[in-house]
Amino acid sequence: MTDPYLDDAQERPVNLRHLRRLWPFVRPYRRAFMACLLMLVLSLGLDLLGPKLMRLAIDGPMRPSSLLVGERLWQLGWLGAGMLLVTAGGTTLGYLYGTLSAWNGQRVIRDVRAALFAHLLAVSPSFHDRNPAGKLTTRVTADVENLNELIATGVLQSVFDLLKIAGVLTALFWINAPLALFTLASTPIVVVISLLFRRNAQRAYRAVRGKLALQNAYTAEAIGGMRAMRAFGREAAVLARYGELNRDTTNAWLATVLHFSVFFSLVDLALRVTTIGMLWFGGKAVLADELSVGQFVQFWFYFAMLSAPIKELGEKYNVLQAAFASTERILQILAEPLFPPPAARPGHRTSARGAAAIAFADVTFGYDPQRPVLRQVSFDVAAGQTVAVVGPTGAGKTTLLSLVSRLRDVDAGAVRLDGVDVRDWDLQALRARVAVVSQDLFLFTGTVLDNVRLFDRHIQEDRVWHWLEVVGAAEFVRALPGGLQAPVQERGGTFSQGERQLLSFARALVTEPDVLVLDEATASIDSRSEARLQTALRAALRGRTALVVAHRLSTVRSADRILVLEHGSIVEAGDHAQLLAQNGHYARMLRSLQEQPT
Ligand SMILES: Nc1ncnc2c1ncn2[C@@H]1O[C@H](COP(=O)(O)OP(=O)(O)OP(=O)(O)O)[C@@H](O)[C@H]1O
């Protein structure tokens, strides 16, 4: 595990109940999983058949008898052919099992990954506020990968190991009960060794994860703080600290290896000592004619088959435990409620197009319901009107906008679009009518075209050009190497603030929305760009209802009505001239704006 945010204490013993919750993912492939299990059982049968054939050979043609040598060779040949078939069958099964189980595992993993990613896109924004993106990325990648261990081989292989131990023990008793009882006498020793090993190995593994998490956290921080560190010439100190952490990680790993080699050697020792006893007791039984030589050899082979599954079970336990912890974390995310919650009944849809009316009625909202950010906000925007919202930073302007397209839900009151509560709208229909231009102007990795039509291939290029033309972005896009196909990297960092804003306008407009919800970016831009943006905005607002958070004087002036928001309440409302005449908050704000050197 390489996750610095990981809480190691979460690790619990393997809990089979979780497997049940994974069932929906496994269910579609249950036949393939059954086939895998069947193959394992078959291969166990073949494994047991080999020594049986050996015994038949030893007790049959190889034993001195009155039969002709030719005849005995013939029999031996048949047995040899049988062995060949068993081997060929075993190899084929092994190949098929390996392929099918990997295939199964990967398909389940693919589904889990898809479900997890889809879920992360659909949960409440507040969930993302609480969980760093890096941590969630680890969930979708590393934890899902761990789950693969569980699905692809872990569970089936462990079932097989148990089955093999049971099968071999049964076979041993079948051949000779007293001798089998004697070998069982060594079992308690092996069990005690396994239990001791499990506890120690678990502790050692946890230490590895802890050290690794520390080292990773330090690495991330050192890289992030690289500039500061270099500017102060602290490379040597950082390197030394890294060296220490690195050594700790290595030592922790070596400790687990130590545990494993001790465990393996002890199991081997116990089994070997038992075989010495077997030689004595078995040999005596052969001399007393209670056991044939062939049976003795068969017994010996079977006993040797016990070592592998015992070791594997010991080894698998840790892998399984890590996988179970990952499963738990994945299931935890999948249990996170969706936002908005899936509607109980079909939402409001309408074929009506054209500007829509917006109404806020006594809206109260807080990210933390105890501390409201908006308090009883009420206002109306008539269809086709443009209303500007102004106010100091942190007043709640962005928050207010997020309620219109239902990125968040009100705590009290209601937001209505065309008289219908947004919570009663079909979400797709609502968002098709309302386009949002957000403050942080996010551009995705891809091309300019991708960014304007947001990866929606139904939107034709000429429509993209049309809107780029309207907002006045066509000129600079044409000048880009590749035009619409020009690459966008680093969240659009290679574009200027104004260009990004124009692209965001175009992005909102290509969907031909009826309502535009616009959060102006705060950064000040030069006067030429300002004029260009103003033209773009006028074009964008034509024939639409708009709720605009305005940071620029020109935008505010041209609005039909202005709302002044302070500490989450509307303190003034009216048009530019009215508010100026009132000589209150708005007039004060305006004076400070005009003092800015734009
Ligand atoms: N995701 C969030 N979780 C918790 N609190 C938030 C979150 N987003 C904003 N806030 C808080 O809500 C308040 C209003 O924030 P908002 O972003 O609406 O301000 P704003 O008026 O848009 O400011 P600006 O002019 O700087 O954009 C602030 O006190 C802010 O700290």
Ligand SMILES: [Mg+2]
């Ligand atoms: Mg804001």
